[in-house]
Amino acid sequence: MSILEQPTRHRARVAKPIMTLNLDSEGPVPAIAVRGEVDMSTAHLIDELAAHVIARRPARLILDLSRVTFFSAHGISALLRTQRAAACAGVTLTLRDAAPCVSHLLAATRTRLSSTVPTARDGQVDPVGMRRAGEFSPA
Template sequence: MSDERPVFGCHQVPTASGALRPDEPIMWLSCVAGADVTRIAVTGEVDLSNAHLITELVTTAVAASAPLVVIDLSEVSFFGAYGTSALVLAQRTLARHGRRLVLHRPSPVVRRVLGVTGTLTAFEVVDRPALPAVDGTPARPVVPTRSGS
Protein backbone atom coordinates (compact mmCIF):
# COMPACT_ATOMS: atom_id res chain seq x y z
CA MET A 1 0.00 0.00 0.00
CA SER A 2 1.34 3.39 -0.97
CA ASP A 3 1.88 6.22 1.51
CA GLU A 4 1.22 8.78 -1.21
CA ARG A 5 -1.80 11.00 -0.77
CA PRO A 6 -4.08 11.61 -3.73
CA VAL A 7 -3.65 14.89 -5.54
CA PHE A 8 -6.85 16.58 -6.72
CA GLY A 9 -7.17 16.79 -10.47
CA CYS A 10 -5.05 13.69 -11.05
CA HIS A 11 -7.86 11.15 -10.76
CA GLN A 12 -10.93 10.58 -12.87
CA VAL A 13 -14.34 10.15 -11.26
CA PRO A 14 -17.55 9.04 -12.98
CA THR A 15 -20.39 11.47 -13.57
CA ALA A 16 -24.10 10.60 -13.63
CA SER A 17 -23.88 10.03 -17.39
CA GLY A 18 -21.02 7.57 -16.96
CA ALA A 19 -18.42 9.92 -18.44
CA LEU A 20 -15.27 10.64 -16.48
CA ARG A 21 -14.23 14.05 -15.17
CA PRO A 22 -11.17 15.18 -13.20
CA ASP A 23 -11.52 14.87 -9.42
CA GLU A 24 -11.40 18.51 -8.36
CA PRO A 25 -12.02 20.18 -5.01
CA ILE A 26 -15.26 22.08 -4.58
CA MET A 27 -13.98 24.39 -1.82
CA TRP A 28 -10.72 26.23 -1.34
CA LEU A 29 -9.50 27.71 1.94
CA SER A 30 -6.66 30.10 2.54
CA CYS A 31 -5.42 31.49 5.82
CA VAL A 32 -3.02 34.30 6.65
CA ALA A 33 -2.26 34.73 10.34
CA GLY A 34 -0.96 38.11 11.41
CA ALA A 35 -0.30 39.67 14.78
CA ASP A 36 -3.56 41.64 14.77
CA VAL A 37 -5.85 39.66 12.49
CA THR A 38 -6.14 36.18 11.05
CA ARG A 39 -7.75 36.26 7.61
CA ILE A 40 -9.48 33.18 6.23
CA ALA A 41 -10.87 33.14 2.70
CA VAL A 42 -13.44 30.59 1.59
CA THR A 43 -14.10 29.97 -2.11
CA GLY A 44 -16.50 27.57 -3.80
CA GLU A 45 -19.12 25.31 -2.27
CA VAL A 46 -19.59 24.78 1.47
CA ASP A 47 -21.58 21.65 2.23
CA LEU A 48 -21.75 18.52 4.39
CA SER A 49 -18.52 17.15 2.91
CA ASN A 50 -16.30 20.09 3.80
CA ALA A 51 -17.91 22.57 6.23
CA HIS A 52 -16.01 20.99 9.13
CA LEU A 53 -12.77 22.23 7.55
CA ILE A 54 -13.79 25.83 8.31
CA THR A 55 -14.33 24.96 11.97
CA GLU A 56 -11.01 23.11 12.10
CA LEU A 57 -9.16 26.03 10.52
CA VAL A 58 -10.69 28.49 13.00
CA THR A 59 -9.75 26.15 15.87
CA THR A 60 -6.19 26.17 14.56
CA ALA A 61 -6.30 29.97 14.27
CA VAL A 62 -7.04 30.19 18.00
CA ALA A 63 -3.43 29.16 18.57
CA ALA A 64 -2.33 32.39 16.89
CA SER A 65 -2.32 35.51 19.03
CA ALA A 66 -4.54 37.63 16.77
CA PRO A 67 -7.60 38.95 18.62
CA LEU A 68 -9.64 39.14 15.39
CA VAL A 69 -10.52 36.42 12.88
CA VAL A 70 -12.03 37.58 9.60
CA ILE A 71 -13.66 35.04 7.31
CA ASP A 72 -14.07 36.28 3.73
CA LEU A 73 -17.12 34.60 2.21
CA SER A 74 -17.40 36.74 -0.92
CA GLU A 75 -16.50 33.89 -3.28
CA VAL A 76 -18.81 31.23 -1.85
CA SER A 77 -21.13 29.86 -4.57
CA PHE A 78 -23.08 27.32 -2.48
CA PHE A 79 -23.71 27.40 1.26
CA GLY A 80 -25.60 24.63 3.02
CA ALA A 81 -26.87 24.28 6.56
CA TYR A 82 -23.57 22.69 7.60
CA GLY A 83 -21.84 25.93 6.64
CA THR A 84 -24.10 27.78 9.07
CA SER A 85 -23.24 25.28 11.81
CA ALA A 86 -19.53 25.66 11.06
CA LEU A 87 -19.70 29.44 11.43
CA VAL A 88 -21.72 29.23 14.66
CA LEU A 89 -19.19 26.76 16.11
CA ALA A 90 -16.32 28.97 14.95
CA GLN A 91 -17.86 31.98 16.65
CA ARG A 92 -18.37 30.06 19.91
CA THR A 93 -14.81 28.74 19.85
CA LEU A 94 -13.38 32.21 19.32
CA ALA A 95 -15.62 33.78 21.98
CA ARG A 96 -14.46 31.18 24.54
CA HIS A 97 -10.90 32.34 23.87
CA GLY A 98 -11.73 36.04 24.00
CA ARG A 99 -11.45 36.47 20.24
CA ARG A 100 -13.73 38.17 17.78
CA LEU A 101 -15.17 36.83 14.50
CA VAL A 102 -16.16 39.01 11.56
CA LEU A 103 -17.74 37.75 8.36
CA HIS A 104 -16.35 39.74 5.45
CA ARG A 105 -18.51 40.35 2.38
CA PRO A 106 -20.70 37.24 2.51
CA SER A 107 -21.92 36.30 -0.96
CA PRO A 108 -25.66 36.55 -1.66
CA VAL A 109 -26.12 32.80 -1.15
CA VAL A 110 -24.38 32.92 2.26
CA ARG A 111 -26.39 35.96 3.30
CA ARG A 112 -29.62 34.25 2.23
CA VAL A 113 -28.96 31.02 4.15
CA LEU A 114 -27.86 32.88 7.28
CA GLY A 115 -30.93 35.11 6.98
CA VAL A 116 -33.36 32.23 6.52
CA THR A 117 -31.87 30.38 9.50
CA GLY A 118 -32.06 33.51 11.66
CA THR A 119 -28.34 33.49 12.37
CA LEU A 120 -27.23 36.48 10.28
CA THR A 121 -27.83 38.95 13.09
CA ALA A 122 -25.65 36.86 15.43
CA PHE A 123 -22.55 37.76 13.41
CA GLU A 124 -20.60 40.93 12.83
CA VAL A 125 -20.67 41.47 9.08
CA VAL A 126 -18.60 43.88 7.03
CA ASP A 127 -19.63 44.48 3.43
CA ARG A 128 -17.14 47.16 2.52
CA PRO A 129 -13.68 46.31 1.19
CA ALA A 130 -11.92 47.69 4.28
CA LEU A 131 -11.74 45.40 7.30
CA PRO A 132 -12.80 46.46 10.81
CA ALA A 133 -10.43 47.92 13.35
CA VAL A 134 -8.83 45.45 15.72
CA ASP A 135 -9.19 47.68 18.78
CA GLY A 136 -12.61 46.29 19.63
CA THR A 137 -14.57 48.75 17.52
CA PRO A 138 -17.55 46.81 16.22
CA ALA A 139 -18.06 46.35 12.51
CA ARG A 140 -21.00 48.21 11.06
CA PRO A 141 -24.25 46.29 11.22
CA VAL A 142 -25.64 44.51 8.18
CA VAL A 143 -27.96 46.74 6.22
CA PRO A 144 -29.95 44.97 3.51
CA THR A 145 -29.61 46.70 0.15
CA ARG A 146 -31.43 46.28 -3.10
CA SER A 147 -29.47 45.10 -6.08
CA GLY A 148 -28.31 48.00 -8.20
CA SER A 149 -28.50 50.65 -5.49
Protein backbone atom coordinates in the same frame (compact mmCIF):
# COMPACT_ATOMS: atom_id res chain seq x y z
CA MET B 1 5.36 -5.91 -22.20
CA SER B 2 2.01 -6.35 -20.47
CA ILE B 3 -0.99 -4.09 -20.88
CA LEU B 4 -0.32 -2.58 -17.46
CA GLU B 5 3.22 -1.60 -18.43
CA GLN B 6 2.33 0.13 -21.67
CA PRO B 7 2.43 3.92 -21.57
CA THR B 8 -0.92 5.61 -21.96
CA ARG B 9 -1.72 8.63 -24.06
CA HIS B 10 -4.47 9.82 -21.78
CA ARG B 11 -3.69 12.13 -18.96
CA ALA B 12 -5.81 12.11 -15.88
CA ARG B 13 -7.66 15.35 -15.37
CA VAL B 14 -7.21 17.02 -12.04
CA ALA B 15 -10.60 17.56 -10.48
CA LYS B 16 -11.48 21.07 -9.40
CA PRO B 17 -11.76 21.20 -5.60
CA ILE B 18 -15.24 21.66 -4.16
CA MET B 19 -13.99 24.15 -1.60
CA THR B 20 -10.68 25.80 -0.83
CA LEU B 21 -9.53 27.59 2.29
CA ASN B 22 -6.76 30.14 2.26
CA LEU B 23 -5.20 31.29 5.53
CA ASP B 24 -3.48 34.66 5.39
CA SER B 25 -1.61 35.10 8.64
CA GLU B 26 1.02 37.56 7.39
CA GLY B 27 -0.68 40.72 8.69
CA PRO B 28 -1.71 41.62 12.22
CA VAL B 29 -5.16 40.04 11.73
CA PRO B 30 -5.35 36.46 10.41
CA ALA B 31 -7.93 35.90 7.67
CA ILE B 32 -9.49 32.73 6.34
CA ALA B 33 -10.88 33.04 2.81
CA VAL B 34 -13.47 30.43 1.85
CA ARG B 35 -14.03 29.70 -1.83
CA GLY B 36 -16.50 27.26 -3.36
CA GLU B 37 -19.20 25.05 -1.87
CA VAL B 38 -19.80 24.80 1.86
CA ASP B 39 -21.81 21.62 2.42
CA MET B 40 -21.84 18.51 4.60
CA SER B 41 -18.55 17.27 3.18
CA THR B 42 -16.62 20.54 3.56
CA ALA B 43 -18.14 22.70 6.33
CA HIS B 44 -16.20 21.05 9.16
CA LEU B 45 -12.95 22.17 7.54
CA ILE B 46 -13.84 25.82 8.21
CA ASP B 47 -14.22 25.45 11.94
CA GLU B 48 -11.22 23.09 12.15
CA LEU B 49 -8.94 25.66 10.50
CA ALA B 50 -10.51 28.46 12.54
CA ALA B 51 -9.92 26.47 15.74
CA HIS B 52 -6.25 26.13 14.78
CA VAL B 53 -6.00 29.91 14.30
CA ILE B 54 -8.04 30.70 17.43
CA ALA B 55 -5.68 28.53 19.50
CA ARG B 56 -2.97 31.13 18.77
CA ARG B 57 -5.20 33.72 20.51
CA PRO B 58 -5.18 36.58 17.98
CA ALA B 59 -7.23 39.61 18.99
CA ARG B 60 -9.38 39.17 15.88
CA LEU B 61 -10.03 36.63 13.12
CA ILE B 62 -11.56 37.52 9.74
CA LEU B 63 -13.66 34.96 7.88
CA ASP B 64 -14.06 36.03 4.24
CA LEU B 65 -17.13 34.40 2.67
CA SER B 66 -17.25 36.52 -0.50
CA ARG B 67 -16.38 33.64 -2.86
CA VAL B 68 -18.75 31.03 -1.46
CA THR B 69 -20.87 29.60 -4.30
CA PHE B 70 -23.10 27.26 -2.27
CA PHE B 71 -23.91 27.36 1.42
CA SER B 72 -25.88 24.69 3.30
CA ALA B 73 -27.15 24.32 6.85
CA HIS B 74 -23.85 22.60 7.62
CA GLY B 75 -22.20 25.93 6.87
CA ILE B 76 -24.40 27.60 9.47
CA SER B 77 -23.32 24.99 12.01
CA ALA B 78 -19.66 25.65 11.13
CA LEU B 79 -20.16 29.39 11.65
CA LEU B 80 -21.84 28.82 15.00
CA ARG B 81 -19.09 26.45 16.17
CA THR B 82 -16.45 28.94 15.03
CA GLN B 83 -18.21 31.83 16.75
CA ARG B 84 -18.51 29.83 19.97
CA ALA B 85 -14.82 28.86 19.90
CA ALA B 86 -13.78 32.45 19.22
CA ALA B 87 -15.97 33.79 22.04
CA CYS B 88 -14.57 31.25 24.50
CA ALA B 89 -11.02 32.29 23.55
CA GLY B 90 -11.76 36.02 23.66
CA VAL B 91 -11.19 36.38 19.91
CA THR B 92 -13.40 38.73 17.90
CA LEU B 93 -14.71 36.97 14.80
CA THR B 94 -15.48 39.20 11.81
CA LEU B 95 -17.34 37.98 8.73
CA ARG B 96 -16.27 39.78 5.58
CA ASP B 97 -18.47 40.15 2.51
CA ALA B 98 -20.81 37.20 2.88
CA ALA B 99 -21.84 35.95 -0.57
CA PRO B 100 -25.53 36.21 -1.47
CA CYS B 101 -26.06 32.47 -0.92
CA VAL B 102 -24.71 32.83 2.62
CA SER B 103 -26.76 35.92 3.45
CA HIS B 104 -29.87 34.35 1.95
CA LEU B 105 -29.63 31.15 3.99
CA LEU B 106 -28.86 33.02 7.20
CA ALA B 107 -31.92 35.21 6.62
CA ALA B 108 -34.17 32.31 5.52
CA THR B 109 -33.32 30.27 8.61
CA ARG B 110 -33.40 33.35 10.84
CA THR B 111 -29.92 32.54 12.06
CA ARG B 112 -28.77 35.58 13.92
CA LEU B 113 -25.17 36.47 14.44
CA SER B 114 -24.07 38.02 17.69
CA SER B 115 -22.81 41.58 17.80
CA THR B 116 -19.29 40.17 18.20
CA VAL B 117 -19.57 38.83 14.65
CA PRO B 118 -20.20 41.95 12.54
CA THR B 119 -20.46 41.77 8.79
CA ALA B 120 -17.64 43.81 7.26
CA ARG B 121 -17.04 45.20 3.80
CA ASP B 122 -13.50 46.20 2.94
CA GLY B 123 -12.57 46.05 6.60
CA GLN B 124 -15.34 48.44 7.67
CA VAL B 125 -18.19 47.34 9.90
CA ASP B 126 -21.49 47.23 8.00
CA PRO B 127 -24.21 48.36 10.44
CA VAL B 128 -26.93 47.37 7.94
CA GLY B 129 -25.54 43.84 7.90
CA MET B 130 -25.50 43.79 11.69
CA ARG B 131 -29.15 44.90 11.85
CA ARG B 132 -30.06 42.30 9.26
CA ALA B 133 -28.25 39.57 11.19
CA GLY B 134 -29.32 40.53 14.70
CA GLU B 135 -28.24 38.30 17.58
CA PHE B 136 -28.27 34.61 18.35
CA SER B 137 -27.62 32.56 21.41
CA PRO B 138 -25.52 29.48 20.67
CA ALA B 139 -26.87 26.40 22.42
